[in-house]
Amino acid sequence: MRLAAIALALWAAEAPAEGFRVLEGHGGPVHDVAVSADGTRALTGSFDNSVGLWDLETGGVTWFDGHEAAVKTVIFAGPGRAASAGDDFAIEVWDLAAGARLHRLTGHKAQIKDLAVSPDGTELASASWDGTVGLWDLATGSQTAWLTGHESGVNDVAYAGGRIFTASVDGTIRSWDRSTGTPERILARHGFGVTCLLINAAEGWLVYGATDGGTRVIDLVTGEILADLTLDRRPVLDIAANPDMTQIAVGDGEGHIMVVDTATWDIVHDFRAAKRGPIWALAYDATGETVLAGGIDDTAHFWPIGAKQGGPIIGTTERGFLKDPATMSNGERQFRRKCSICHSLADDGIRRAGPSLAGLFGRKAGSYPGYLYSDTVAQADIVWDETTIDRLFDLGPDHYIPGTKMPMQRITSPEDRADLIAFLKDNTEG
Ligand code: HEC
Incomplete structure (x- = not known):
């Protein structure tokens, strides 16, 4: 295991306006981003096969190498840990302080699109295009269950209230009993592949996005549609929420970021963030006032929500x-x-x-x-x-x-x- 040199991130070197900071250093498009709960650190996963851990106060970055193909998903995974996965079908669990691999989890037979950590921080779930979800013990790295039943690849996975929820290319959202790993019900049949989902267990809603542009809020128990946020933009690629979940941001294949108030389900901001290409990675920072976005660029961009200046920024440099x-x-x-x-x-x-x-x-x-x-x-x-x-x-x-x-x-x-x-x-x- 090699920990590459600590490089310095260029802070806002060419920022077009205040607040538009960048995380610069990857050599390929940034596929996923995450911000730590305390807001001091960020993770990025890239087509360049590496994971970046960014200190948001100093701008320093530590690189984690070990994946053998593009990294599609990154997540903070309990105290001092992170996990990443992607096109090499493997999950790496990293010890952040040591800058080294803790576990390499193998068994999936296709690319891994998403990871989730159980609320108690002990378990990792992995959603794969092999049609299964793997459950893993984060401390030991051992595999505890496979959730099987989807008819096609699984794009997203989330924990909520003793259950696991999954979104699939087969167009369904399903729920599973976490303790037994058994399927419970099909919560939604969308008809087109469901790419992403996000859950507010306390309020009892789930919002999802799909390849046909469908963006809907459904009741977490009954599956009843509570709001339809669908615009004529496809596919929807990622949905993030601010820390108190009063707002969500939706990224799509045409480069927009749509911001929605979850009390009223009104669109409060809507802007074109990418001149070219998709927004496939979104995460709010700890203040809830800025989203970190990733697209076709090698840099991840911080976006002050509601900023009037700035215009499309992602995908403006020629590749x-x-x-x-x-x-x-x-x-x-x-x-x-x-x-x-x-x-x-x-x-x-x-x-x-x-x-x-x-x-x-x-x-x-x-x-x-x-x-x-x-x-x-x-x-x-x-x-x-x-x-x-x-x-x-x-x-x-x-x-x-x-x-x-x-x-x-x-x-x-x-x-x-x-x-x-x-x-x-x-x-x-x-
Ligand atoms: C999707 C990424 C990807 C693409 C596209 C790709 N390569 Fe590579 N290439 C790699 C990786 C990863 C390695 C290292 C392989 C290893 O360690 O097993 C490599 C290794 C090599 C090596 C060996 C280098 C050495 O130092 O030993 C050569 C030569 C090479 N590539 C040439 C090419 C050429 C020419 C093309 C285009 C026709 C190409 N590659 C396309 C990822 C890629």
Whole structure:
């Protein structure tokens, strides 16, 4: 287990207006965010495979590495702990003070979309696209139950009043008895995949969002619809509540953040936060006056609710993989589309899912300093050159170096491979 260097976050370096702070340091889009109950720390999970723990007072960040694919969900998990999960089907439980892994929980057979912690802080629930929810003992890391019954992937999970509630791609919201792990009832049949849910157990309501844009509040016991907040925006991707749950914020695939008063279910603010791309991560800070949002950018953005200035901020900088293909050579096009999200070409210190390709030609496999390789690549007897890179994408990484964490991907056209290799040769020499 490697704890990467403590880097300094850039506080509001280019903030467009007061209060619009950023958490900067990831090398890929931020998929999930969480703020600690006392408001002093935040967690971010990214496409760059890492988890960031941010000190909101000093701006310092500690990186937690260990995931072998994009991180989709992060959560504070009882005193001194956090948990994260995503596309590598595994859950990492972290000891925050030690900066190290406590447990790696395996058993899911597809990506994990959400995690929840029981109110007493002892149990973790994981919602996966394998159609199950795993229950885990946080202290020992042992698995205690699988909740099975959904007909498709599970997107979200929450604890409330001795029960567990789940939202699924199969369009239903279900409840389960926490102590026995048995299904109780189908609380809602939405018809389209339900992406997220949020519960206020004390007030007895549940709000959910769906892929068709459906955003509804239902009675936690009867399932009766209490309010319909649906706008013509799809999909709904995340819902967060302020600490006293008097307000919720809803993020969607078109980049809006809609803020709703939960006493009246009136929309009190509604703004476009992203010029391009979705808002798939939202969390309120401890004051309830600011939301932390994540989208296509490598940075997470703090948003003062109701701020009049600022405009769309997320997705305004040009990303390499979105560059106009007509302006590029075929080799560059191959790289931008197929590689640039995970690899940089220079020694720029940018965190990406894969190692920098700077100085690639003549470099021994698994030797870029400071990068946490899989064992199989670290020990591979390969030196990167025209021939070995060609074989890597002719056969596909999984066949050329079985067990690598680089995703399966073949480039079948010899011409495309040759153009890509020529581009890499010209652009990785530094
Ligand atoms: C989704 C992320 C992702 C994409 C896309 C991706 N890679 Fe990788 N790549 C990785 C990861 C992760 C590793 C480290 C593998 C390991 O340790 O098992 C890696 C390793 C490598 C290595 C070995 C580097 C070394 O230091 O040994 C090369 C070469 C490479 N990638 C080239 C490419 C090229 C060229 C493309 C585009 C055609 C590409 N990769 C696309 C994630 C990616």
